[in-house]
Amino acid sequence: MKMALPIDDVLPPLVAAVRDRRCCVLVAPPGAGKTTRVPGALLDAGAVTGEIIVLQPRRLAARLAATRVASERGVELGGEVGYEVRFDRKASAATKIRFVTEGVLTRRLLSDPELKGVGCVIIDEFHERHLDGDLALALVARLRESRPELALIVMSA
Known part of the structure; x- marks a missing residue:
């Protein structure tokens, strides 16, 4: 059984906002459950x-978050939930929630500028501002001009 987290109460309105607007910013303190609960809530709701x-x-952070989410969801890491970082990948064609580093996303955008098969990009820990995160936000925001159905969520402490 999952432990209740502060973010749980705002998941239904967040899912509704993503459905309606396809873009939102979520600010909550560290430990609230943003990283572990938001992706699963979007998946479960079909948002x-x-x-x-x-x-x-x-x-x-990508490896640990993926491991935690897979554990909370009761699935094997590399199946429904996976990760992809430089020199290490635990994901498959069945992966629905994929935790990645900024470099992995940048390389994917270079090889697949439309992010085919991707329905949502969540930029986590945005308060840790650095060039790669800012670039990712700019590239995904620009991509949304041609793919308005692509959801974008920015999460910060």
Whole structure:
């Protein structure tokens, strides 16, 4: 059974906002559950069509978040929930929630500028401002001009 987290109460309105507006900013304190609960809530509600990419600033954060979400959802890591970082990947064709680093997303955008098969990009830990995160936000925001159905969520402490 999942432990209740502060973010749980705002998940229904957040899912509704993503459905209606396809773009939102979520600010909540560290430990509120943004990283672990938001992607699953979007998937469970069918709020987006396609894969959910969750951008993490560091490789360790991407691996740990994916492991935690897979555990909370009771699924094997690399199946429904996976990660992809430089030199390490635990994901498959069945992956619906993929935690990645900014470099992985940038390389994917270079090889697949339309992000085919992706329904949502979540930029996590945005308060840790640095060039790669800012670039990711700019590229995804620009992509939304040609793909308005692509959801974008920016999460910050």
